[in-house]
Amino acid sequence: MPGFDKFSSRIVPLNIENVDTDQIIPARFLKATNREGFGANLFCDWRYEKDGSPKAGFILNDPSWSGEILVAGKNFGCGSSREHAAWALADYGFRVVVSSFFADIFKANALNNSLLPIQVSDQFLKQIFEQAALNPQTLLTVDLESQIIRLEATGGEESFEINAYKKACLLHGYDDIDFLLSQKENIESFEKEHLFQQF
Amino acid sequence: MSRTLFDKIWDSHVVTRTEGSPDVLYIDRHFIHEVTSPQAFSGLRKRGIPVFRTNQTIATADHNVPTENQEKPISEPMSRMQVDALINNCEEFGIELYGLGHPYQGIVHVIGPELGITLPGMTIVCGDSHTSTHGAFGAVAFGIGTSEVEQVLATQSILKEKPASMRITIDGELKPGVTSKDLILYIISRISTSGGTGYFVEYAGSAIEALSMEARMTICNMSIEMGARGGMIAPDQTTFDYIAGREFAPKGHDFENALTYWKTLTTDEDAMFDKEYRFHADDIEPMITYGTNPGMGIPLSAPIPTPEQMETESDQKALEKSLNYMGLDAGSSLLGKPVDYVFIGSCTNSRIEDLRQVAALVKGRKKAANVQVLVVPGSRQVRAQAKAEGLDKILAEAGFVLREPGCSACLGMNEDKVPAGKYCVSTSNRNFEGRQGPGARTFLASPLTAAATAILGHIADARALI
Numbered sequence: 001m002p003g004f005d006k007f008s009s010r011i012v013p014l015n016i017e018n019v020d021t022d023q024i025i026p027a028r029f030l031k032a033t034n035r036e037g038f039g040a041n042l043f044c045d046w047r048y049e050k051d052g053s054p055k056a057g058f059i060l061n062d063p064s065w066s067g068e069i070l071v072a073g074k075n076f077g078c079g080s081s082r083e084h085a086a087w088a089l090a091d092y093g094f095r096v097v098v099s100s101f102f103a104d105i106f107k108a109n110a111l112n113n114s115l116l117p118i119q120v121s122d123q124f125l126k127q128i129f130e131q132a133a134l135n136p137q138t139l140l141t142v143d144l145e146s147q148i149i150r151l152e153a154t155g156g157e158e159s160f161e162i163n164a165y166k167k168a169c170l171l172h173g174y175d176d177i178d179f180l181l182s183q184k185e186n187i188e189s190f191e192k193e194h195l196f197q198q199f
Numbered sequence: 200m201s202r203t204l205f206d207k208i209w210d211s212h213v214v215t216r217t218e219g220s221p222d223v224l225y226i227d228r229h230f231i232h233e234v235t236s237p238q239a240f241s242g243l244r245k246r247g248i249p250v251f252r253t254n255q256t257i258a259t260a261d262h263n264v265p266t267e268n269q270e271k272p273i274s275e276p277m278s279r280m281q282v283d284a285l286i287n288n289c290e291e292f293g294i295e296l297y298g299l300g301h302p303y304q305g306i307v308h309v310i311g312p313e314l315g316i317t318l319p320g321m322t323i324v325c326g327d328s329h330t331s332t333h334g335a336f337g338a339v340a341f342g343i344g345t346s347e348v349e350q351v352l353a354t355q356s357i358l359k360e361k362p363a364s365m366r367i368t369i370d371g372e373l374k375p376g377v378t379s380k381d382l383i384l385y386i387i388s389r390i391s392t393s394g395g396t397g398y399f400v401e402y403a404g405s406a407i408e409a410l411s412m413e414a415r416m417t418i419c420n421m422s423i424e425m426g427a428r429g430g431m432i433a434p435d436q437t438t439f440d441y442i443a444g445r446e447f448a449p450k451g452h453d454f455e456n457a458l459t460y461w462k463t464l465t466t467d468e469d470a471m472f473d474k475e476y477r478f479h480a481d482d483i484e485p486m487i488t489y490g491t492n493p494g495m496g497i498p499l500s501a502p503i504p505t506p507e508q509m510e511t512e513s514d515q516k517a518l519e520k521s522l523n524y525m526g527l528d529a530g531s532s533l534l535g536k537p538v539d540y541v542f543i544g545s546c547t548n549s550r551i552e553d554l555r556q557v558a559a560l561v562k563g564r565k566k567a568a569n570v571q572v573l574v575v576p577g578s579r580q581v582r583a584q585a586k587a588e589g590l591d592k593i594l595a596e597a598g599f600v601l602r603e604p605g606c607s608a609c610l611g612m613n614e615d616k617v618p619a620g621k622y623c624v625s626t627s628n629r630n631f632e633g634r635q636g637p638g639a640r641t642f643l644a645s646p647l648t649a650a651a652t653a654i655l656g657h658i659a660d661a662r663a664l665i
Contacts, residue, residue: 017517018392018492022631027612031263031277033237033284045633050619073513075393078426078492079631080610081328082235083344104362104396104428105328109344163360164219176346177246180354183215183223187251187356190214190225 004114004170007095008141008152010067013132014059017073021085021106024077030084038084039091060092064136071098071128071140076117077106086110096142098149100125111166112176118142118149118160127156144170201467203364204433205399208339208464212322214356221358227321229256229351230307231294233263233285234612235326239349240288250292252355257316258289258296261306265614266575266602269299278613292352303446305578305604308332308546312416313580315445319434319461324351329546329628331422334431335415336438337464339399341429362428363473365398366466369406371480376662378556379414380548380626380645382406383421384486384496386478392494395427398474401466402432406480412441413552420547421628424493433465485660487533488630488643490521495630497533499648499660505529524632525640526620533642533658537569538622541653542635543599544575545609545627548646551584553626557599557650558590560664566598567656573615574599575607599653611636624652 029041047058054061070089076099077085086109089097096116110117120128131138131153139152144167150157162170169175180187202210214223231239236258243250250256263278273279282299289296297303303310308329311317317333323340324330326348333340343357350357367386373379400422407415415432422430432438439458442448449457484498495518497503503522506529509515522529543549543557554576566572574594576582582604585591591601608615609627611634617623619638626649630641642658651661 016520017513020492020629020631022610022629022634026633026637027262027610030234030612031281033281034241035238045637050637075396075426078392078396079328079423079629081326081342081344083238083326083346086344101393101396103393103426105342105344105423108359109346112344112346163221165217165221165358176358177242177350177353180223180350180356180358181248183356184354186214186223187225187354191355194212194225 003173004144006143008139009069011069011071011132011138011140012059012065012067013129014072015129018075018078019072020079021077021082022079024085025088030082035087038088042088042092068093068095069140070094074099074101076102078103081105083109086113086115090115120158124158201470203470204401204464204466205364208320209361221360224357224359226324226351226355226357228323230311230325231256231258232307233260233281235345236348237284238345239352242349243352248353250352253293255355256294258294259304259307259310260285260298262606262612264299264605266605266607269603302579306546306606309577315442315448319464328423329420331429332416332420332546334419334429337431337434362399363397365400365474366472367400367402368404368477369480370404371406373406373480376665377483377485378645378647379410379417381483381486383418385483387425387494388496390425392492393426395425398427400427400430402430407432412437413550417547424628434461485648491524491630491632499534502530502532503527535657537657538624538652540617540621540623541570541572541649542608542623542625543646543649544607547628548626549577551581553646554585554590557646558593560650560661561597561654562593564597564654566653569656570653572599572653573608575602576604578604608635624649
């Protein structure tokens with residue numbers, strides 16, 4: 001995976017709360033056996049009419065909005081554990097999702113795919129939506145190294161939390177399996193002592 | 200130091216712990232199915248590594264499978280490809296597969312417990328959010344993504360930060376006609392769909408202790424619907440009696456040894472939780488959802504909330520969006536509302552006790568003409584048991600069809616779907632937009648409410664029929 005540098009981008013504001021992973025990618029699209037191509041069906045039932053034509057009024061179909069940062073209402077990614085949700089967002093071209101609250105499994109899945117979930121305060125989220133409503137050119141700058149997100153229009157900044165290990169993974173493009181494989185000896189000696197093996 | 204049940208199990212599975220990093224957590228049991236595993240196997244192939252502990256992963260096919268004519272090849276090409284990929288992957292990597300036609304096949308969260316693979320004190324994961332079901336045995340069980348499935352296949356371990364702890368105590372006794380499904384829908388309606396996020400929940404109290412293992416599984420199953428990582432219940436005599444004699448459970452001397460350990464799996468009296476809730480079982484009525492997340496639940500007899508009752512503007516907006524999707528009016532009652540489908544099944548409510556409850560209610564009655572009813576057992580073994588008890592005949596006489604096992608209409612991934620705009624009372628776990636098929640409208644409820652609704656043709660309180 002490529003490393004995660006500081007960048008600025010326009011945003012796509014999806015001002016809806018409790019966006020569940022069935023909305024992000026409906027189950028009927030989970031039949032593929034590879035990780036690619038899910039972006040085409042991202043938010044499918046909100047994005048397309050039955051005949052496949054784009055639904056007017058949905059944010060991804062509005063040419064005034066584009067960018068690598070999705071900004072969504074609180075409790076984003078709740079529901080099913082499908083990693084396909086993170087694959088679909090990344091495949092579509094998003095690198096960051098901003099919300100005031102994320103569901104646990106989605107957050108873990110996103111981080112495993114270099115898709116950075118940034119949790120901001122309710123107030124900061126509101127400011128982003130307000131600025132976006134005033135100007136679709138609104139820019140956010142994400143600096144993972146210093147853990148700062150900045151709303152360029154107001155200069156408002158917030159720092160965000162990320163586990164130090166996951167941050168290093170994103171910055172350097174490592175993944176968890178490389179790390180776990182390096183722990184093989186520890187895992188094997190743990191197994192020797194592990195209680196359940198005795199039954 | 201006093202510790203919670205969760206602390207005891209989690210901490211005893213930590214391989215290494217480093218400040219600022221997630222724990223390396225050892226996994227005792229890993230379940231896989233066709234939908235969230237193929238990319239994990241591709242990952243292993245790409246790295247050129249084997250499965251580390253083949254005897255700790257068990258596979259089955261459940262999400263994609265048709266629930267009729269399972270002896271024939273799957274007709275839908277994409278589903279067939281995915282199930283075939285599972286067969287090939289299990290062969291290539293040496294994993295036991297209970298595939299279509301196998302007597303142990305079924306929904307992954309039904310077969311683990313019924314085969315005695317799920318045991319107290321274990322860490323259990325699966326690429327499925329309802330893995331929390333296995334917590335009913337006093338196990339730390341939770342859903343993971345496909346990258347994590349690959350981690351477990353490669354190293355039998357996972358990287359996880361230890362979640363915070365929550366205890367939900369339910370005192371008192373459930374009233375007759377009120378089931379564990381009503382209890383968990385009630386809890387979620389009180390805590391909200393995100394109130395458990397970041398926490399691992401222990402359910403406790405006299406109302407929980409009185410429940411059977413299958414009823415406990417229904418509770419733990421839906422922990423994820425309030426956002427919790429998982430839910431668990433301390434093992435007790437009910438648990439030990441359920442496990443004894445199951446296919447893969449320890450036997451004889453091994454069982455006695457295991458029992459000595461399992462009996463230590465309780466929360467110490469003065470252990471502290473990060474958050475505590477307490478509810479009373481006698482406050483709980485049969486529940487139903489009206490909206491598009493599982494937190495939007497009300498007692499069957501209550502009116503749908505109105506926007507004026509919502510505390511925040513965003514809750515108002517969410518309510519209006521939900522009611523618009525569901526085609527329902529704020530303030531109206533759901534009792535008496537005609538429905539088109541009734542689905543009895545899913546990892547939440549497809550076990551033998553669920554089918555027995557349904558059969559007892561519908562015996563000698565006929566389903567209403569306006570309703571199509573699907574009864575989908577959770578496993579081959581549940582189906583065989585239902586037939587052995589003659590439940591299939593009772594159901595057939597009532598016009599209910601007993602299908603073959605699978606996830607079925609819970610998630611709109613196989614042939615069993617609810618058409619756009621149609622209403623379904625479902626014993627499953629999610630009422631998200633489109634969950635049972637594009638445009639489908641779902642009411643979550645207990646098997647009793649579902650059965651009564653099927654008989655009367657409209658949403659009904661089963662207590663009127665008992």
